[in-house]
Amino acid sequence: CPPHAQICVSKCPERFLTFLRASGIPAELESYRDFCVPEFDPRTGAKFLKVLKNQECPAVLFPSTPLARRCFPAIQAKKGVIMVGNKTTYDDGHGHLRNVTDLLEGAKKANVVLETRQLAMKIFEDYTVSWYWIIIGLVIAMVASLVFIVLLRFLAGIMVWVMIVMVILVLGYGIFHCYMEYAKLKGEAGSDMSLADLGFQTDLRVYLHLRQTWLAFMIILCVVELVIVLLLIFLRKRILIAIALIKEASRAVGHVMSSLLFPLCTFFLLCLCIAYWASTAVFLSTSNEAVYKVFNESACPFSGQTCRPETFNTSNVTKLCPDAQCLFAFYGGETAYHKYLIVLQFFNLFMFFWLANFVLALGQVTLAGAFASYYWAFKKPDDMPAFPLFSAFGRALRCVPGVGVWESPRVWGLLTGRGDRRYHTGSLAFGSLVLAIVQVIRVTLEYLDHRLKAAENKFAKFLLSCLKCCFWCLEKFIKFLNRNAYIMIAIYGTNFCTSARNAFFLLMRNIIRVAVLDKVTDFLFFLGKLLIVGSVGILAFFFFTQRIKLVQDTAPPLNYYWVPILTVIVGSYLIAHGFFSVYGMCVDTLFLCFLEDLERNDGSAEKPYFMSPDLRKLLKKTNTGQAEA
Numbered sequence: 001c002p003p004h005a006q007i008c009v010s011k012c013p014e015r016f017l018t019f020l021r022a023s024g025i026p027a028e029l030e031s032y033r034d035f036c037v038p039e040f041d042p043r044t045g046a047k048f049l050k051v052l053k054n055q056e057c058p059a060v061l062f063p064s065t066p067l068a069r070r071c072f073p074a075i076q077a078k079k080g081v082i083m084v085g086n087k088t089t090y091d092d093g094h095g096h097l098r099n100v101t102d103l104l105e106g107a108k109k110a111n112v113v114l115e116t117r118q119l120a121m122k123i124f125e126d127y128t129v130s131w132y133w134i135i136i137g138l139v140i141a142m143v144a145s146l147v148f149i150v151l152l153r154f155l156a157g158i159m160v161w162v163m164i165v166m167v168i169l170v171l172g173y174g175i176f177h178c179y180m181e182y183a184k185l186k187g188e189a190g191s192d193m194s195l196a197d198l199g200f201q202t203d204l205r206v207y208l209h210l211r212q213t214w215l216a217f218m219i220i221l222c223v224v225e226l227v228i229v230l231l232l233i234f235l236r237k238r239i240l241i242a243i244a245l246i247k248e249a250s251r252a253v254g255h256v257m258s259s260l261l262f263p264l265c266t267f268f269l270l271c272l273c274i275a276y277w278a279s280t281a282v283f284l285s286t287s288n289e290a291v292y293k294v295f296n297e298s299a300c301p302f303s304g305q306t307c308r309p310e311t312f313n314t315s316n317v318t319k320l321c322p323d324a325q326c327l328f329a330f331y332g333g334e335t336a337y338h339k340y341l342i343v344l345q346f347f348n349l350f351m352f353f354w355l356a357n358f359v360l361a362l363g364q365v366t367l368a369g370a371f372a373s374y375y376w377a378f379k380k381p382d383d384m385p386a387f388p389l390f391s392a393f394g395r396a397l398r399c400v401p402g403v404g405v406w407e408s409p410r411v412w413g414l415l416t417g418r419g420d421r422r423y424h425t426g427s428l429a430f431g432s433l434v435l436a437i438v439q440v441i442r443v444t445l446e447y448l449d450h451r452l453k454a455a456e457n458k459f460a461k462f463l464l465s466c467l468k469c470c471f472w473c474l475e476k477f478i479k480f481l482n483r484n485a486y487i488m489i490a491i492y493g494t495n496f497c498t499s500a501r502n503a504f505f506l507l508m509r510n511i512i513r514v515a516v517l518d519k520v521t522d523f524l525f526f527l528g529k530l531l532i533v534g535s536v537g538i539l540a541f542f543f544f545t546q547r548i549k550l551v552q553d554t555a556p557p558l559n560y561y562w563v564p565i566l567t568v569i570v571g572s573y574l575i576a577h578g579f580f581s582v583y584g585m586c587v588d589t590l591f592l593c594f595l596e597d598l599e600r601n602d603g604s605a606e607k608p609y610f611m612s613p614d615l616r617k618l619l620k621k622t623n624t625g626q627a628e629a
Contacts, residue, residue: 012066013061014061018059026042030463054325072599085102111574122559125559127564133556137564141571141572141576148531150250153251159527178214185209193210213423219501242521248455256370263363288341291333293325295327357431361370363586367392367589369490375594378608395490432482435482442475481503491593540569
């Protein structure tokens with residue numbers, strides 16, 4: 001179909017009709033008007049060429065069928081013959097007889113829409129018959145995540161040391177294999193050639209026939225093996241501390257079980273932020289107006305100027321420029337509001353980042369406050385608040401003077417010598433603001449990079465890439481700093497800058513412990529997610545493909561068995577990630593509390609250690625006297 005104006009109609013045309021034929025019959029012309037632009041005047045029907053040139057009406061109508069709110073040719077096949085409206089030919093409105101097969105080009109995209117709709121219907125059918133099994137799979141993933149966290153209390157040390165031993169054994173086998181390959185190539189033709197003499201080869205398998213290649217592999221693996229063994233010798237005590245903290249985190253989560261459901265609250269608040277941002281962005285995007293410009297083929301002083309289709313035919317433009325047309329140019333506007341609409345969109349995006357980061361900060365400081373109340377309870381769990389999570393959430397939101405992390409002023413006094421603090425919701429807002437500014441700068445750089453893709457200025461591209469890399473690193477650092485600052489805010493109630501400074505220098509004074517704990521927890525979380533998602537995914541695969549004989553008849557019939565399987569896998573990962581995010585926050589909070597405990601207390605009756613007996617035993621620390629009642 002040649003390009004012409006697109007309009008909305010109440011219903012699709014049901015028969016073949018050309019504008020030339022309709023213009024000679026008033027009744028036909030009146031019905032034809034339903035498929036013309038609103039400003040079409042039937043009285044100009046006789047001016048056939050002018051109407052078609054101005055694209056006020058289509059040259060021809062043909063039987064169509066509605067699909068996805070579009071009118072597509074009603075194509076059908078009868079005994080292998082393509083037909084439209086029981087005809088094989090049609091008048092194109094310009095006096096030419098054409099075959100209906102020419103309309104197939106206009107209906108090609110209809111097949112994509114049909115196939116997509118059929119696929120969506122089949123997927124929907126699969127969900128209707130398997131939704132309860134999917135929920136069962138997600139419940140299994142939730143139970144498995146909870147069991148894994150509980151088992152970390154008993155198996156964390158075993159899993160870490162088994163993994164370390166396995167890494168050493170794998171590297172040892174790699175060294176042995178490299179040596180055997182090196183010895184096997186001795187005496188073979190061409191194996192003694194050096195890598196420099198061979199040069200660069202696209203087929204990398206050529207290098208495997210050189211003794212020097214296997215010698216280089218063996219040396220690299222020996223160096224890595226030696227480094228790991230030396231690190232284990234010098235860091236064994238710190239690894240034991242990391243394992244003990246992970247076990248302690250498992251106990252803390254056990255005493256604050258409601259924390260495992262808190263990510264649902266954060267998720268709900270994030271959904272509200274996303275909904276607010278999306279609705280505002282849509283309102284801003286659709287606040288533009290249709291702009292019409294004067295287009296002409298010959299010279300015209302009004303070319304490119306704004307025009308109004310309703311009054312264009314009666315204006316002076318058509319008198320001075322007979323071939324000029326008032327056509328749609330773009331959606332936008334020429335007012336100050338429309339010119340700065342992109343600025344409003346960026347401001348809306350900035351507010352979204354700020355709100356989203358504030359919600360995440362609120363979740364982090366709430367969990368940190370709950371787990372800090374566990375650590376600083378001298379008699380666990382007797383000295384803990386009755387509802388530690390709700391108490392921490394209330395402290396995070398209120399902005400009035402009151403008691404700190406602990407409900408007992410006596411415990412707070414043992415730690416700092418002071419009994420009252422201030423809650424700091426503003427600290428969360430400030431930390432979120434800093435992170436939001438960096439994120440908006442990153443989005444701006446991505447926008448500039450997209451706009452400058454066609455540019456050939458290599459220096460500008462290099463500079464932009466460097467800025468993107470720097471701000472990516474800055475965002476990662478600020479997220480790390482904010483997370484630990486929020487923990488210090490939950491513990492002491494100090495403002496954001498003070499908390500960030502204290503947390504940063506506290507971590508820098510214990511940088512090796514930080515690195516060891518980070519890698520140990522990363523390994524355990526990776527292992528846990530892999531175990532949970534993998535096991536639940538395999539179970540879902542065998543169930544939905546009816547490969548489990550015991551429940552073979554129970555599995556529902558499916559169009560695509562991968563639909564519920566992928567849903568279970570993605571859902572299991574999100575559930576495991578939610579559980580482990582709580583657990584990770586618990587580990588980080590207890591770690592900072594542990595470092596503060598070591599620096600502030602000495603085990604005396606006035607300053608007893610609050611750490612667990614296992615940690616005191618590992619560090620050979622003791623409380624010499626009982627604290628005052």
